Amino acid sequence: EVQLVESGGGFVKPGGSLRLSCAASGFTVTNAWMSWVRQAPGKGLEWIGRIKSKADGGTADYAAPVKGRFTISGDDSKNALYLQMNSLKSEDTAVYYCTSLAETSDYFDSSGYYSEDWGQGTLVTVSS
């Protein structure tokens, strides 16, 4: 059974840094495509970024609001996904979810990706 458990959230001042972890079980994180999604209090879901599997190059893509500040990485030895967050702003306050991505394709072989499994989330509060 796939399980994702986030940790590392907490209270941080603007300009500070925080690293979130997502411990995975039931599969190997670096063999999968993974993503981070966040949800500000009372708001909708926001895609932050994703990382490809090692086999597909292991590269990461990011949403514009976090590009250059956030970094997604995976660790084989701990079977964990990480989100390093630097230069934090008040608008980064949110619950952060890690998700495993699955791939599907249509009749024309165009690939799409969806979040199959989700962690329970970890709250990050950025405030002075």
Next chain:
Amino acid sequence: EIVLTQSPGTLSLSPGERATLSCRASQTLSSSYLAWYQQKPGQAPRLLIYGAYSRATGVPDRFSGSGSGTDFALTISRLEPEDFAVYYCQQCGSSPPCTFGPGTKVDIK
């Protein structure tokens, strides 16, 4: 960036009624890009539909997805008490970024 618009913002219905939720994209999508998620208060989102039409494992068959191009829909044929929640569509293809719609809240009339 592909923008998703969901309508209505809130849908007030009674148990047993049919719910139709709309998701419109700012440009044509492959059907493989479109997924639907359900979120209840205090819980993580749950995958319902992927590839526009395919139900995720364990999702009851009263949930169905349809549409193509820029217009997609999630239909709940007969609302059960546990279906009152917020529903999000998402598009995610090979080229980032992926995006979510703003959500539709289905609440009890």
